[in-house]
Amino acid sequence: MLDWLKRMVGLQTRPTPPRWTLPEGSPILTRDDLGNLIDRCGYQAARAEIMALAVPVFHIIAGSPAPNAPLGQTRLGGAPDLPLGSSWPLGPFGAASFLGQFDLQDVAARTGSDDLPPTGLLSLFILGMDGAGEPVEMLALLTPMGVPLQRLAPPEDASEFGDTGMGYLNPIDIAAFVPGLSIAPADVERLELTTRFPEQDELSFLYLLGLKPDGSIGEWLGRGVDNGDGDQRQVAHARRVGRPGLERFAFIADWAEWEQLKTISSRLQNGTIYRPWKDHDDPRVRWLLDNRAEFDAGTQTLQLLLRLESNRPMNLWINDADPIFIMVDQDRLAQGDLSEVHATVTQG
Numbered sequence: 001m002l003d004w005l006k007r008m009v010g011l012q013t014r015p016t017p018p019r020w021t022l023p024e025g026s027p028i029l030t031r032d033d034l035g036n037l038i039d040r041c042g043y044q045a046a047r048a049e050i051m052a053l054a055v056p057v058f059h060i061i062a063g064s065p066a067p068n069a070p071l072g073q074t075r076l077g078g079a080p081d082l083p084l085g086s087s088w089p090l091g092p093f094g095a096a097s098f099l100g101q102f103d104l105q106d107v108a109a110r111t112g113s114d115d116l117p118p119t120g121l122l123s124l125f126i127l128g129m130d131g132a133g134e135p136v137e138m139l140a141l142l143t144p145m146g147v148p149l150q151r152l153a154p155p156e157d158a159s160e161f162g163d164t165g166m167g168y169l170n171p172i173d174i175a176a177f178v179p180g181l182s183i184a185p186a187d188v189e190r191l192e193l194t195t196r197f198p199e200q201d202e203l204s205f206l207y208l209l210g211l212k213p214d215g216s217i218g219e220w221l222g223r224g225v226d227n228g229d230g231d232q233r234q235v236a237h238a239r240r241v242g243r244p245g246l247e248r249f250a251f252i253a254d255w256a257e258w259e260q261l262k263t264i265s266s267r268l269q270n271g272t273i274y275r276p277w278k279d280h281d282d283p284r285v286r287w288l289l290d291n292r293a294e295f296d297a298g299t300q301t302l303q304l305l306l307r308l309e310s311n312r313p314m315n316l317w318i319n320d321a322d323p324i325f326i327m328v329d330q331d332r333l334a335q336g337d338l339s340e341v342h343a344t345v346t347q348g
Helices: 003-006 033-038 045-049 102-110 185-191 202-209 232-240 253-262 279-290 293-298 329-333
Strands: 055-065 081-083 097-103 120-126 137-143 149-151 172-182 216-220 302-306 323-330 342-347
Touching: 033 202, 081 120, 081 137, 081 323, 097 102, 097 302, 102 172, 137 149, 137 342, 172 216, 232 293, 232 302, 232 323, 232 342, 253 279, 279 293, 293 302, 293 323, 302 329, 323 329
Parallel strands: none
Antiparallel strands: 055 172, 055 216, 081 149, 097 120, 120 137, 216 302, 302 323, 323 342
Protein backbone atom coordinates (compact mmCIF):
# COMPACT_ATOMS: atom_id res chain seq x y z
CA MET A 1 0.00 0.00 0.00
CA LEU A 2 2.72 2.48 0.96
CA ASP A 3 4.78 1.75 -2.17
CA TRP A 4 1.69 2.41 -4.27
CA LEU A 5 1.04 5.72 -2.50
CA LYS A 6 4.64 6.80 -2.95
CA ARG A 7 4.48 6.07 -6.66
CA MET A 8 1.22 8.03 -6.86
CA VAL A 9 2.83 11.20 -5.50
CA GLY A 10 6.04 10.77 -7.45
CA LEU A 11 8.53 9.53 -4.83
CA GLN A 12 9.19 6.30 -6.65
CA THR A 13 9.68 5.74 -10.34
CA ARG A 14 6.78 3.86 -11.84
CA PRO A 15 7.98 1.15 -14.22
CA THR A 16 6.67 1.39 -17.75
CA PRO A 17 3.75 -1.06 -17.87
CA PRO A 18 3.42 -3.49 -20.74
CA ARG A 19 0.78 -2.75 -23.34
CA TRP A 20 -2.53 -3.90 -21.87
CA THR A 21 -5.56 -4.83 -23.92
CA LEU A 22 -9.02 -5.60 -22.59
CA PRO A 23 -9.34 -9.34 -22.05
CA GLU A 24 -12.36 -11.16 -23.40
CA GLY A 25 -14.90 -12.47 -20.95
CA SER A 26 -18.49 -12.69 -19.82
CA PRO A 27 -20.27 -11.47 -16.67
CA ILE A 28 -19.85 -13.64 -13.58
CA LEU A 29 -23.42 -14.80 -12.91
CA THR A 30 -22.92 -18.11 -11.07
CA ARG A 31 -20.41 -19.70 -8.74
CA ASP A 32 -19.41 -22.00 -11.58
CA ASP A 33 -18.63 -18.90 -13.67
CA LEU A 34 -16.47 -17.57 -10.86
CA GLY A 35 -14.67 -20.88 -10.42
CA ASN A 36 -13.93 -21.07 -14.15
CA LEU A 37 -12.55 -17.53 -14.10
CA ILE A 38 -10.33 -18.31 -11.12
CA ASP A 39 -8.94 -21.31 -13.01
CA ARG A 40 -8.49 -19.31 -16.21
CA CYS A 41 -6.54 -16.58 -14.41
CA GLY A 42 -4.32 -19.01 -12.50
CA TYR A 43 -5.54 -18.44 -8.95
CA GLN A 44 -6.56 -22.01 -8.11
CA ALA A 45 -4.56 -21.91 -4.89
CA ALA A 46 -6.67 -18.96 -3.68
CA ARG A 47 -9.98 -20.39 -4.89
CA ALA A 48 -11.62 -20.72 -1.47
CA GLU A 49 -10.58 -17.20 -0.42
CA ILE A 50 -11.91 -15.61 -3.60
CA MET A 51 -15.13 -17.61 -3.61
CA ALA A 52 -15.81 -16.49 -0.02
CA LEU A 53 -15.88 -12.85 -1.18
CA ALA A 54 -18.78 -13.34 -3.61
CA VAL A 55 -22.15 -11.87 -2.64
CA PRO A 56 -25.41 -12.47 -4.56
CA VAL A 57 -26.69 -9.51 -6.56
CA PHE A 58 -29.40 -8.80 -9.14
CA HIS A 59 -28.36 -6.77 -12.17
CA ILE A 60 -31.05 -4.29 -13.25
CA ILE A 61 -31.53 -4.40 -17.02
CA ALA A 62 -32.99 -1.30 -18.63
CA GLY A 63 -36.28 -1.86 -20.43
CA SER A 64 -38.28 0.20 -22.91
CA PRO A 65 -39.78 3.67 -22.39
CA ALA A 66 -42.81 3.46 -20.08
CA PRO A 67 -44.71 6.75 -20.15
CA ASN A 68 -48.05 4.92 -19.86
CA ALA A 69 -47.12 2.07 -17.53
CA PRO A 70 -49.96 0.69 -15.38
CA LEU A 71 -50.40 2.24 -11.94
CA GLY A 72 -48.15 0.69 -9.34
CA GLN A 73 -45.89 -1.12 -11.80
CA THR A 74 -42.18 -1.51 -11.09
CA ARG A 75 -40.30 1.08 -13.14
CA LEU A 76 -37.67 3.80 -13.02
CA GLY A 77 -38.09 7.54 -13.56
CA GLY A 78 -41.20 9.32 -14.73
CA ALA A 79 -43.88 10.40 -12.25
CA PRO A 80 -44.63 8.52 -9.03
CA ASP A 81 -47.76 6.56 -8.25
CA LEU A 82 -48.76 7.54 -4.70
CA PRO A 83 -51.95 7.27 -2.61
CA LEU A 84 -54.91 9.38 -3.70
CA GLY A 85 -54.57 12.96 -2.50
CA SER A 86 -50.75 12.89 -2.33
CA SER A 87 -48.58 15.78 -3.47
CA TRP A 88 -45.24 15.56 -5.22
CA PRO A 89 -42.64 15.40 -2.40
CA LEU A 90 -40.56 18.51 -1.80
CA GLY A 91 -36.94 18.92 -0.80
CA PRO A 92 -35.33 21.99 0.79
CA PHE A 93 -35.35 23.93 -2.48
CA GLY A 94 -38.16 22.48 -4.59
CA ALA A 95 -39.63 19.30 -5.97
CA ALA A 96 -37.77 16.07 -5.33
CA SER A 97 -36.37 13.97 -8.17
CA PHE A 98 -38.18 10.65 -8.48
CA LEU A 99 -35.78 7.74 -9.03
CA GLY A 100 -38.31 4.97 -9.35
CA GLN A 101 -40.80 2.64 -7.71
CA PHE A 102 -40.66 -1.07 -6.93
CA ASP A 103 -43.68 -3.32 -6.50
CA LEU A 104 -42.07 -5.56 -3.89
CA GLN A 105 -44.34 -8.51 -4.69
CA ASP A 106 -43.31 -8.23 -8.33
CA VAL A 107 -39.63 -7.87 -7.43
CA ALA A 108 -39.77 -10.90 -5.13
CA ALA A 109 -41.38 -12.96 -7.88
CA ARG A 110 -38.75 -11.90 -10.41
CA THR A 111 -35.72 -12.32 -8.15
CA GLY A 112 -36.76 -15.10 -5.80
CA SER A 113 -35.39 -12.99 -2.94
CA ASP A 114 -37.22 -12.64 0.36
CA ASP A 115 -34.90 -9.99 1.84
CA LEU A 116 -37.49 -7.20 1.59
CA PRO A 117 -41.11 -6.93 2.75
CA PRO A 118 -43.25 -9.24 0.60
CA THR A 119 -45.70 -6.56 -0.57
CA GLY A 120 -46.02 -2.80 -0.95
CA LEU A 121 -44.89 -0.16 -3.42
CA LEU A 122 -41.48 1.30 -2.53
CA SER A 123 -40.97 4.79 -4.00
CA LEU A 124 -37.57 6.49 -3.87
CA PHE A 125 -36.96 10.23 -4.14
CA ILE A 126 -33.85 12.40 -3.99
CA LEU A 127 -34.59 15.54 -1.98
CA GLY A 128 -31.17 17.15 -2.26
CA MET A 129 -27.77 16.24 -3.61
CA ASP A 130 -24.47 18.08 -3.80
CA GLY A 131 -21.04 16.57 -4.37
CA ALA A 132 -19.58 13.28 -3.24
CA GLY A 133 -18.47 14.87 0.03
CA GLU A 134 -22.02 15.54 1.20
CA PRO A 135 -24.86 13.19 2.19
CA VAL A 136 -27.66 12.63 -0.30
CA GLU A 137 -31.03 13.54 1.19
CA MET A 138 -33.44 10.73 0.39
CA LEU A 139 -37.11 9.98 0.91
CA ALA A 140 -38.38 6.38 0.85
CA LEU A 141 -42.14 5.77 0.91
CA LEU A 142 -43.70 2.32 1.26
CA THR A 143 -47.34 2.29 0.19
CA PRO A 144 -49.23 -0.79 1.41
CA MET A 145 -50.69 -3.12 -1.20
CA GLY A 146 -54.31 -2.36 -2.01
CA VAL A 147 -54.17 1.38 -1.31
CA PRO A 148 -55.73 3.31 -4.23
CA LEU A 149 -53.05 5.11 -6.25
CA GLN A 150 -52.83 8.12 -8.51
CA ARG A 151 -50.06 9.18 -10.88
CA LEU A 152 -48.88 12.62 -9.87
CA ALA A 153 -48.35 15.40 -12.39
CA PRO A 154 -44.72 16.57 -12.53
CA PRO A 155 -43.84 20.24 -12.04
CA GLU A 156 -44.57 22.22 -15.17
CA ASP A 157 -41.13 23.84 -15.21
CA ALA A 158 -37.89 21.91 -14.72
CA SER A 159 -36.59 24.86 -12.71
CA GLU A 160 -39.13 23.97 -10.01
CA PHE A 161 -37.16 20.84 -9.16
CA GLY A 162 -34.99 21.16 -6.09
CA ASP A 163 -31.27 20.99 -5.58
CA THR A 164 -30.70 17.55 -7.10
CA GLY A 165 -29.24 18.37 -10.52
CA MET A 166 -31.50 15.81 -12.19
CA GLY A 167 -35.05 17.08 -12.50
CA TYR A 168 -37.61 14.89 -14.26
CA LEU A 169 -36.24 11.53 -15.42
CA ASN A 170 -37.41 9.50 -18.39
CA PRO A 171 -39.76 6.67 -17.36
CA ILE A 172 -38.51 3.20 -18.32
CA ASP A 173 -39.44 -0.39 -17.53
CA ILE A 174 -37.08 -2.79 -15.83
CA ALA A 175 -36.69 -5.58 -18.36
CA ALA A 176 -35.12 -8.06 -15.92
CA PHE A 177 -33.38 -8.61 -12.62
CA VAL A 178 -30.52 -10.89 -13.65
CA PRO A 179 -29.00 -12.88 -10.76
CA GLY A 180 -25.24 -12.64 -10.47
CA LEU A 181 -22.33 -12.30 -8.06
CA SER A 182 -20.63 -9.18 -6.76
CA ILE A 183 -17.06 -9.03 -5.46
CA ALA A 184 -15.48 -5.84 -4.13
CA PRO A 185 -12.15 -5.08 -5.87
CA ALA A 186 -10.73 -3.82 -2.57
CA ASP A 187 -11.50 -7.20 -0.96
CA VAL A 188 -9.63 -8.98 -3.76
CA GLU A 189 -6.67 -6.61 -3.43
CA ARG A 190 -6.42 -7.44 0.27
CA LEU A 191 -5.64 -11.02 -0.75
CA GLU A 192 -2.34 -9.69 -2.20
CA LEU A 193 -2.65 -11.84 -5.30
CA THR A 194 0.07 -9.90 -7.13
CA THR A 195 2.59 -10.74 -4.40
CA ARG A 196 1.48 -14.36 -4.04
CA PHE A 197 1.06 -15.04 -7.77
CA PRO A 198 3.48 -12.62 -9.51
CA GLU A 199 3.26 -14.51 -12.80
CA GLN A 200 -0.50 -13.86 -13.10
CA ASP A 201 -2.34 -10.74 -14.33
CA GLU A 202 -4.39 -9.39 -11.43
CA LEU A 203 -5.46 -6.32 -13.43
CA SER A 204 -7.21 -8.49 -16.03
CA PHE A 205 -8.75 -10.62 -13.28
CA LEU A 206 -10.27 -7.55 -11.59
CA TYR A 207 -11.54 -6.28 -14.94
CA LEU A 208 -13.26 -9.57 -15.71
CA LEU A 209 -14.81 -9.73 -12.23
CA GLY A 210 -16.44 -6.35 -12.89
CA LEU A 211 -18.14 -7.18 -16.20
CA LYS A 212 -21.91 -6.57 -16.22
CA PRO A 213 -24.65 -8.06 -18.43
CA ASP A 214 -25.66 -6.08 -21.52
CA GLY A 215 -28.16 -3.37 -20.69
CA SER A 216 -27.28 -3.32 -16.99
CA ILE A 217 -27.82 0.07 -15.35
CA GLY A 218 -27.58 -0.92 -11.70
CA GLU A 219 -27.91 -3.52 -9.01
CA TRP A 220 -30.59 -4.63 -6.56
CA LEU A 221 -29.20 -5.81 -3.21
CA GLY A 222 -25.57 -6.95 -3.31
CA ARG A 223 -22.71 -4.88 -1.85
CA GLY A 224 -22.30 -1.12 -1.55
CA VAL A 225 -19.02 -1.06 -3.45
CA ASP A 226 -17.77 0.83 -6.44
CA ASN A 227 -14.89 -0.20 -8.67
CA GLY A 228 -13.08 3.09 -8.19
CA ASP A 229 -14.33 4.46 -4.89
CA GLY A 230 -14.24 1.65 -2.38
CA ASP A 231 -16.92 0.57 0.04
CA GLN A 232 -19.72 3.13 0.10
CA ARG A 233 -21.10 1.53 3.25
CA GLN A 234 -18.07 2.97 5.05
CA VAL A 235 -18.95 6.41 3.66
CA ALA A 236 -22.55 6.16 4.84
CA HIS A 237 -21.66 4.76 8.26
CA ALA A 238 -19.00 7.41 8.90
CA ARG A 239 -21.65 10.06 8.30
CA ARG A 240 -24.28 8.46 10.49
CA VAL A 241 -21.84 8.34 13.45
CA GLY A 242 -21.00 12.01 12.91
CA ARG A 243 -17.51 11.49 11.48
CA PRO A 244 -17.79 12.20 7.74
CA GLY A 245 -14.73 11.37 5.68
CA LEU A 246 -13.44 8.76 8.12
CA GLU A 247 -13.57 6.13 5.37
CA ARG A 248 -10.53 7.79 3.80
CA PHE A 249 -8.39 6.32 6.58
CA ALA A 250 -10.07 2.90 6.81
CA PHE A 251 -7.13 1.05 5.19
CA ILE A 252 -4.66 2.15 7.89
CA ALA A 253 -3.68 -0.82 10.06
CA ASP A 254 -1.88 0.87 12.95
CA TRP A 255 -0.31 4.11 14.17
CA ALA A 256 3.11 3.20 12.78
CA GLU A 257 1.65 2.99 9.28
CA TRP A 258 -0.02 6.37 9.77
CA GLU A 259 3.28 7.97 10.84
CA GLN A 260 4.95 6.54 7.75
CA LEU A 261 2.16 7.84 5.53
CA LYS A 262 2.77 11.34 6.85
CA THR A 263 6.34 11.22 5.53
CA ILE A 264 5.10 10.96 1.92
CA SER A 265 5.60 14.19 -0.01
CA SER A 266 6.25 15.42 -3.51
CA ARG A 267 7.33 18.72 -5.07
CA LEU A 268 4.76 20.19 -7.45
CA GLN A 269 5.73 22.07 -10.60
CA ASN A 270 5.28 25.42 -8.84
CA GLY A 271 7.74 24.35 -6.15
CA THR A 272 5.12 23.66 -3.47
CA ILE A 273 5.64 20.58 -1.32
CA TYR A 274 2.49 18.44 -1.34
CA ARG A 275 1.80 16.17 1.64
CA PRO A 276 -1.41 14.12 1.23
CA TRP A 277 -1.41 12.94 4.88
CA LYS A 278 -1.02 15.53 7.63
CA ASP A 279 -0.81 15.90 11.40
CA HIS A 280 -4.17 17.64 11.68
CA ASP A 281 -5.84 14.31 10.91
CA ASP A 282 -4.16 12.62 13.91
CA PRO A 283 -7.35 12.74 16.05
CA ARG A 284 -9.45 11.15 13.31
CA VAL A 285 -6.99 8.33 12.74
CA ARG A 286 -6.61 7.78 16.49
CA TRP A 287 -10.38 7.55 16.91
CA LEU A 288 -10.64 5.05 14.07
CA LEU A 289 -7.84 2.87 15.39
CA ASP A 290 -9.31 2.95 18.90
CA ASN A 291 -12.80 2.12 17.60
CA ARG A 292 -11.95 -0.11 14.65
CA ALA A 293 -14.10 -3.07 15.69
CA GLU A 294 -17.17 -0.91 16.32
CA PHE A 295 -16.70 1.03 13.08
CA ASP A 296 -16.30 -2.11 10.98
CA ALA A 297 -19.28 -3.77 12.68
CA GLY A 298 -21.44 -0.70 12.05
CA THR A 299 -20.41 -0.69 8.40
CA GLN A 300 -21.45 -4.32 8.06
CA THR A 301 -24.96 -3.53 9.32
CA LEU A 302 -25.70 -1.59 6.14
CA GLN A 303 -27.25 -3.49 3.24
CA LEU A 304 -27.22 -2.16 -0.30
CA LEU A 305 -30.78 -1.77 -1.54
CA LEU A 306 -30.17 -0.15 -4.91
CA ARG A 307 -27.15 0.91 -6.92
CA LEU A 308 -28.21 2.92 -9.95
CA GLU A 309 -25.79 4.03 -12.65
CA SER A 310 -25.94 7.25 -14.58
CA ASN A 311 -27.55 6.10 -17.81
CA ARG A 312 -29.01 7.33 -21.11
CA PRO A 313 -32.39 5.54 -21.06
CA MET A 314 -33.43 7.48 -17.93
CA ASN A 315 -31.41 10.57 -18.83
CA LEU A 316 -29.86 10.20 -15.37
CA TRP A 317 -26.51 11.93 -14.93
CA ILE A 318 -24.88 12.23 -11.51
CA ASN A 319 -21.66 14.22 -11.13
CA ASP A 320 -19.20 12.81 -13.69
CA ALA A 321 -21.63 10.12 -14.88
CA ASP A 322 -21.34 8.31 -11.54
CA PRO A 323 -23.65 5.96 -9.62
CA ILE A 324 -25.85 6.48 -6.60
CA PHE A 325 -25.87 3.95 -3.75
CA ILE A 326 -28.95 3.57 -1.54
CA MET A 327 -28.57 1.50 1.62
CA VAL A 328 -30.72 0.38 4.55
CA ASP A 329 -29.86 -0.82 8.03
CA GLN A 330 -30.21 -4.61 8.23
CA ASP A 331 -32.09 -4.50 11.55
CA ARG A 332 -34.66 -2.09 10.12
CA LEU A 333 -34.89 -4.18 6.97
CA ALA A 334 -35.56 -7.31 9.03
CA GLN A 335 -38.52 -5.48 10.61
CA GLY A 336 -39.85 -4.41 7.20
CA ASP A 337 -38.96 -0.78 7.94
CA LEU A 338 -37.72 1.03 4.83
CA SER A 339 -38.50 4.53 6.07
CA GLU A 340 -34.83 5.44 6.63
CA VAL A 341 -32.30 4.99 3.85
CA HIS A 342 -28.72 6.20 3.50
CA ALA A 343 -27.42 7.33 0.12
CA THR A 344 -24.04 8.29 -1.25
CA VAL A 345 -22.70 9.34 -4.63
CA THR A 346 -19.18 9.19 -5.99
CA GLN A 347 -17.40 11.76 -8.06
CA GLY A 348 -14.83 10.41 -10.48
